[in-house]
Amino acid sequence: MSEPSLDTPFRERAGRALRDSFLQEALSIATTKFIDLRREAFAGFPGGDALRDRAREIKEATLQRLDHHLERLIDNVEARGGHVHYAATADEARRIVLDVARRAGARMAVKSKSMATEEIHLNEALAAAGVTPVETDLGEYIIQLAHERPSHIIAPAIHKTKGQVAELFTRELGREAEPDPEVLTRIARAELREKFLQADLGITGANFGVAETGTIVLVTNEGNGRMVTSLPRVHVAVMGVEKVIPSMTDLAVFLAILAKSATGQKLSVYTSLVDGPRRGGELEGPEEFHLVLLDNGRVGQLAGPLREALACLRCGACLNVCPVYRQIGGHAYGHTYPGPIGILLTAMLNGSESVRELAHASSLCGACADACPVRIDIPRMLIELRRDVSERRIAPWTERAVFGLLGWLLQRPPLYRAAARIGRVLQRPFVRGAVIRRVPLFLGEWTRTRDLPPIAARTFQERWADLEREGRR
Amino acid sequence: MDRAAFLARIRAEMGRATGLPASRPTGRPARPREQLDVLRREMAERWPESLAGFKREFERVGGVLHRVADARDVAPTIVAIARERGMQRAVAWHADALGVDVAPALTAHGLPTTAATDAEVDPRERERRRAVAAAADLGVTGADLAVAETGTLVVVSGAGRPRSASLLPTCHVAVFDREALVESLVQVGLVLEAWHDGSPPPWRGASINFITGPSRTADIELTLTRGVHGPREVHAVFVERGLSSRRA
Numbered sequence: 143m144s145e146p147s148l149d150t151p152f153r154e155r156a157g158r159a160l161r162d163s164f165l166q167e168a169l170s171i172a173t174t175k176f177i178d179l180r181r182e183a184f185a186g187f188p189g190g191d192a193l194r195d196r197a198r199e200i201k202e203a204t205l206q207r208l209d210h211h212l213e214r215l216i217d218n219v220e221a222r223g224g225h226v227h228y229a230a231t232a233d234e235a236r237r238i239v240l241d242v243a244r245r246a247g248a249r250m251a252v253k254s255k256s257m258a259t260e261e262i263h264l265n266e267a268l269a270a271a272g273v274t275p276v277e278t279d280l281g282e283y284i285i286q287l288a289h290e291r292p293s294h295i296i297a298p299a300i301h302k303t304k305g306q307v308a309e310l311f312t313r314e315l316g317r318e319a320e321p322d323p324e325v326l327t328r329i330a331r332a333e334l335r336e337k338f339l340q341a342d343l344g345i346t347g348a349n350f351g352v353a354e355t356g357t358i359v360l361v362t363n364e365g366n367g368r369m370v371t372s373l374p375r376v377h378v379a380v381m382g383v384e385k386v387i388p389s390m391t392d393l394a395v396f397l398a399i400l401a402k403s404a405t406g407q408k409l410s411v412y413t414s415l416v417d418g419p420r421r422g423g424e425l426e427g428p429e430e431f432h433l434v435l436l437d438n439g440r441v442g443q444l445a446g447p448l449r450e451a452l453a454c455l456r457c458g459a460c461l462n463v464c465p466v467y468r469q470i471g472g473h474a475y476g477h478t479y480p481g482p483i484g485i486l487l488t489a490m491l492n493g494s495e496s497v498r499e500l501a502h503a504s505s506l507c508g509a510c511a512d513a514c515p516v517r518i519d520i521p522r523m524l525i526e527l528r529r530d531v532s533e534r535r536i537a538p539w540t541e542r543a544v545f546g547l548l549g550w551l552l553q554r555p556p557l558y559r560a561a562a563r564i565g566r567v568l569q570r571p572f573v574r575g576a577v578i579r580r581v582p583l584f585l586g587e588w589t590r591t592r593d594l595p596p597i598a599a600r601t602f603q604e605r606w607a608d609l610e611r612e613g614r615r
Numbered sequence: 616m617d618r619a620a621f622l623a624r625i626r627a628e629m630g631r632a633t634g635l636p637a638s639r640p641t642g643r644p645a646r647p648r649e650q651l652d653v654l655r656r657e658m659a660e661r662w663p664e665s666l667a668g669f670k671r672e673f674e675r676v677g678g679v680l681h682r683v684a685d686a687r688d689v690a691p692t693i694v695a696i697a698r699e700r701g702m703q704r705a706v707a708w709h710a711d712a713l714g715v716d717v718a719p720a721l722t723a724h725g726l727p728t729t730a731a732t733d734a735e736v737d738p739r740e741r742e743r744r745r746a747v748a749a750a751a752d753l754g755v756t757g758a759d760l761a762v763a764e765t766g767t768l769v770v771v772s773g774a775g776r777p778r779s780a781s782l783l784p785t786c787h788v789a790v791f792d793r794e795a796l797v798e799s800l801v802q803v804g805l806v807l808e809a810w811h812d813g814s815p816p817p818w819r820g821a822s823i824n825f826i827t828g829p830s831r832t833a834d835i836e837l838t839l840t841r842g843v844h845g846p847r848e849v850h851a852v853f854v855e856r857g858l859s860s861r862r863a
Binding site for chain 1 (some may be wrong): 616618620621622624625626628629630631632633635636638639640641642643644651653672676713720731733734735736740744745746748749763764765766767772773774775777778779782800801803804805808811818819820821822823824825826827828829830831832833835836837838840842843844846
């Protein structure tokens with residue numbers, strides 16, 4: 143399925159975001175707040191760094207025996223009366239969920255926030271099959287009503303003002319609403335409560351799948367995850383294969399760092415452990431529980447250059463600290479997963495072809511790697527992606543030509559020195575003050591948003607040669 | 616795709632991976648149930664510190680802790696909470712699951728309360744009872760763990776322990792005693808290992824929920840708002856002399 147926002151080039155999408163003054167302010171406030179909350183949470187938690195190392199090691203050890211842990215998960219889910227399905231692609235995953243929905247006779251599905259179902263574009267497929275999908279996370283509900291996509295992994299509607307939300311509720315729900323978050327939240331509560339009680343199908347992702355117990359773990363703040371897994375007759379969880387962890391002992395480690403990284407909470411309000419369908423004597427719980435194991439590009443990276451990204455917990459910490467994300471927000475990236483990790487995940491899902499522009503949407507400052515709770519070396523992989531984009535000649539030809547010429551020159555010192563001398567003459571008409579503000583032709587792209595330092599009156603090599611002569615004297 | 620083909624592809628890709636860092640998996644408790652007994656004995660000696668820690672964190676996330684001497688004092692405390700807020704109706708866990716029979720006392724004091732059944736009932740009756748919970752202002756549950764590190768109540772679902780009681784009403788009141796107190800998430804990990812060790816007791820349900828304060832969202836302009844889907848208020852009542860509860 144095509145992403146409408148991808149029709150325009152990244153530069154234009156980013157440019158639009160930069161001109162949106164509300165977005166700029168919202169991004170700045172939100173990301174700064176998340177950064178502060180995260181810092182405070184870890185400052186009051188002396189064992190945090192050691193736990194982050196442990197968490198990463200658990201992820202790595204689990205990937206090294208991924209087949210074993212998945213088999214344990216599958217066996218234990220089935221032993222509890224759940225059904226497990228296998229989706230190699232997004233298309234297979236959609237068909238599996240649609241099939242479950244059809245057999246359940248579902249007309250409406252309530253969903254709790256899930257990046258995996260965003261990734262496979264499940265909502266469009268459900269709607270096309272006559273099943274109305276209802277997002278129940280407040281932020282997701284807002285953007286669904288607005289027919290938009292999430293702009294942040296954990297705060298999907300940060301790009302909207304309360305005034306915009308009030309207008310949206312008035313238009314879409316026919317309810318006159320004040321632009322007050324408290325009032326708007328109450329309206330959403332009432333609207334969605336009805337849906338929870340009526341829906342035949344509940345759809346979730348999974349933050350973790352615990353292999354040794356067959357447990358699916360969901361983390362939410364609003365309680366919608368609990369509703370979706372307890373009230374509808376059928377529950378389907380869509381889980382990326384890399385989300386499996388061995389045991390409850392491991393779960394305790396991840397829970398201790400996940401919420402701190404995401405929102406600065408010690409724990410999110412609700413952590414729900416789902417041990418399969420309803421058991422005898424229970425008032426609530428689904429009669430059927432389905433787990434969809436999703437590959438969609440993940441398995442191909444087990445031995446691939448993006449393997450490290452399989453450790454991602456989807457906490458959003460790298461978005462908040464990224465100087466590029468902080469300027470352009472999530473939509474400009476144009477894919478399901480925004481931010482630094484989003485570039486890697488997009489390449490994982492859609493191939494490196496799909497990030498030939500995005501691979502460069504990073505200053506490689508390393509803030510993302512510092513913030514990552516499992517210490518994923520995102521800049522290293524971005525550099526590899528750039529190399530890949532360059533080797534496979536999918537970068538624009540102008541860029542390839544310029545860098546090709548530069549590389550050729552750098553290998554020929556006499557020519558390089560001659561070029562510097564010629565450049566010194568040619569640059570004269572363009573130097574204003576001590577900088578070049580504009581260069582001609584297609585090279586002008588370079589100076590559209592930045593200045594270029596002119597070639598020095600005497601280059602370093604020339605001065606070095608002089609100094610050497612003086613030294614000999 | 617079927618299971619065999621799916622796993623075969625994973626094995627093939629795993630086989631191609633080279634130069635992987637050495638990494639050891641986490642050591643799991645060998646006999647979690649026995650270790651849990653040891654932990655419980657340790658916790659029994661340190662409960663006042665655990666309770667103080669729980670109170671601090673629980674209040675930090677917006678919870679209200681009440682302390683009563685005896686199980687008899689639970690109902691009056693809940694009635695007071697309901698009266699202050701003009702609440703009309705309540706639902707509660709089954710007396711055996713709660714460790715105290717609050718429903719008759721609450722009803723007698725002007726808060727009509729429906730206690731959960733611990734028997735299997737048909738789908739229509741389940742739906743009816745869920746509607747009762749959805750219409751209630753207040754839900755009374757037990758708490759199988761109270762975690763000092765995070766101010767978290769851990770609630771296990773099951774027969775006589777409806778999930779809706781801590782979810783659908785606007786106010787949730789959890790009743791617990793010193794036996795539920797643990798210090799840390801690491802200890803919770805051990806408890807979860809023990810609960811999942813061997814076959815579960817017949818009353819055990821399929822859902823375990825960690826509840827850390829009232830339902831909240833900051834999705835509109837990052838303004839913190841309570842009670843978006845779950846309860847707007849969470850109270851915990853600590854019973855000093857203990858409840859006669861069956862443990863998860």
